[in-house]
Amino acid sequence: MIQSVAIIGLGLLGGSIGLAIKANAPGIVTTGYDRDPETRAAAEKRGLVGTVCSNAGDAVAMADLVILCVPVGAMEAAARDIAGALSDHAIISDVGSSKQSVAEALAKALPGRTIIPAHPVAGTEQSGPEAGFASLFTNRWCILTPADDADPAALESLGEFWTRLGANVEIMDAEHHDLVLAVTSHIPHLIAFTIVGTASDLEEVTRSEVIKYSAGGFRDFTRIAASDPVMWRDVFLSNKSAVLEMLGRFSEDLTAMQRAIRSGDGDALHELFSRTRAIRRQVIQEGQDDDRPDFGRKDHS
Amino acid sequence: MIQSVAIIGLGLLGGSIGLAIKANAPGIVTTGYDRDPETRAAAEKRGLVGTVCSNAGDAVAMADLVILCVPVGAMEAAARDIAGALSDHAIISDVGSSKQSVAEALAKALPGRTIIPAHPVAGTEQSGPEAGFASLFTNRWCILTPADDADPAALESLGEFWTRLGANVEIMDAEHHDLVLAVTSHIPHLIAFTIVGTASDLEEVTRSEVIKYSAGGFRDFTRIAASDPVMWRDVFLSNKSAVLEMLGRFSEDLTAMQRAIRSGDGDALHELFSRTRAIRRQVIQEGQDDDRPDFGRKDHS
Structure with missing residues (x-):
């Protein structure tokens, strides 16, 4: 006790x-x-x-x-x-x-x-x-x-x-933990840090525009990308092999999406986008997130 | 009027x-x-x-x-x-x-x-x-x-x-709009759809594990990835060139992060992660998001 x-x-x-x-x-x-x-x-x-x-x-x-x-x-x-x-x-x-x-x-x-x-x-x-x-x-x-x-x-x-x-x-098991968390936490953070960095480095789009129009989706990434830099540096360095493995999978899938967009393959896009909705429903059902639109960011009737 | x-x-x-x-x-x-x-x-x-x-x-x-x-x-x-x-x-x-x-x-x-x-x-x-x-x-x-x-x-x-x-x-200008929104909205959505798809396709990690441990960051991506499939298919097909251009930039930056992790370059990681915090502060200041931790997902004292 x-x-x-x-x-x-x-x-x-x-x-x-x-x-x-x-x-x-x-x-x-x-x-x-x-x-x-x-x-x-x-x-x-x-x-x-x-x-x-x-x-x-x-x-x-x-x-x-x-x-x-x-x-x-x-x-x-x-x-x-x-x-x-x-x-x-x-x-x-x-x-x-x-x-x-x-x-x-x-x-x-x-x-x-x-x-x-x-x-x-x-x-x-x-x-x-x-x-x-x-x-x-x-x-x-x-x-x-x-x-x-x-x-x-x-x-x-x-x-x-x-x-x-x-x-x-x-x-x-510690090894399995590191693989699971690479997917559910480490890669999402790495992606968020990266896209926020990409957006802030653009020459054609000003920083002010990125901020103003962030409600289109980008703002969710800025939230994750505001996480503690030292903590996250250490996470990536200490879970290197699982992170690199999962990053490789993600990059392959992203390349497939890129190809679908380039070739105008609407069915491939629609198929993926429909599948991912189901995952969201499960996250809500398991009590791991809030189902109010925008998590109640704004109170609304 | x-x-x-x-x-x-x-x-x-x-x-x-x-x-x-x-x-x-x-x-x-x-x-x-x-x-x-x-x-x-x-x-x-x-x-x-x-x-x-x-x-x-x-x-x-x-x-x-x-x-x-x-x-x-x-x-x-x-x-x-x-x-x-x-x-x-x-x-x-x-x-x-x-x-x-x-x-x-x-x-x-x-x-x-x-x-x-x-x-x-x-x-x-x-x-x-x-x-x-x-x-x-x-x-x-x-x-x-x-x-x-x-x-x-x-x-x-x-x-x-x-x-x-x-x-x-x-x-x-419509052309500039399409470039700005590719960054602040279309690419974030494409990335979210993709990572949620990647996670659900893994053999080593079960779907149930992905859902259970989503609070580590993944759940934010599931929210965006639950958006309307038809609407988003059409967005990517209709804004193809700006989306592919911005996706190229993001992929380059992600590859640089991958290399930094592989080589153990903690300074490069820390530098990016520190820079992205500032963007978040600006999003909050501009009133485009809520500064409560987790957007008030849970009421807490």
Whole structure:
């Protein structure tokens, strides 16, 4: 039973975990640390955790569960930073978007420790200590990727913890996780970053025109493309092979669409466009999105 | 001064125009027609226009302004259908997403008539007579693309009409419009349709996994990819050259990102990802999107 949680990194994810604990599991004691003093001050002010500590060791010393909420590329350093201060029974977890590389980094930095990597599939384009909110994980999936020899009791405790925060818990092999998320998250982000970059580099169309007429579809891409640059750089570098594989598939399909447009093959276009509507319906049915037009961007009657 | 408007095609756009007139310019008499009897019945029931007519000729006979709200590929046929019934002073306009091809189609079907093509840059992924709402055009841009020899008085009347519906009006050359919209709307849609198709075709990742973990970014693409298949097929076929040109630029940029990931060039990734955040800020500042995280998909404190 987890009674105290230390959160290392108090941005969108770390802050939301703190607030979700306060809202859903107020009996759990929370401590937190961020290496940025301004983030620590903001976290203190918003009450993201019970105690904001001025070093990572103090934050983790009494914790049953330590969650590393730092960019994937910073996991190993963050883990080394706490290695000497952890209590013997502590479970170490994280929220990183790629899991094979994190598992390796944590195993290297914390040999012999109880490590269970995790990935709550939830977020917004905002980042930093002001961005978190208590309901971020409600009805979202949290994927745990334990190693084959992971401690079953620790796995169960971590699953219970995420369930208390409102998430649905799934257990998956780290390699499969990285492939699934490459499709459902990493490639969509890469595409969004790229098209927003393409649009801003055009000479024939001004930046102002791109912004003004963004309601035609582009604005949805700008939202995703506003996500944290460091976090996403690390995701692509750490999940390289799955991302490149999926990117290859996407590029092939895009080339086929290009050919259909060039040759005027309306049937091929119509066939694809009809098929994709069905996917949308399933996303709504599964409760992973809002079915109001424009997600209620504008209230309308 | 426009006192009566006929709307041909009573789907999302046509229906929203009818409702926006009722809300913002109740003195204007509205008539409407749709070739689908079920759509006509639904339009009657929702009161999308004052009178739903059972043929297009009746609908346009008394109208000062006729707006064709049909897929771009159906414009010419819809225009031929009303050619004999138009009053002499009627202004003919439309809401199509590509403008050079529509201008040609209307000029061909309605020689000697007062034609001013238009494109309100607004919409949702919904379609049909149940999808429209009165505030769809509020603070959205409506682009008019008059020919060089267009009647200035008619242009002014049409601009005033769209302003009364809540839109901001811009005048643009049809060729430039088609290039701008290729970037801000057509390519984003093509990419979204394609990636949703790619994801649903994978063998290694199940459809159910794609849906479950869509909150990682993919769900935004499913929204756009749920847009009307016929409308979008026609857009790509009618704006072929601008779409292929912009698709080429995007593909080059995506290849550069692919290379950066393969070679582990984190700086190149970080540079692009930082630049795209600024674009998002401008979209929000210009009032073209909502700055709540996830557009208020979930209410949160």
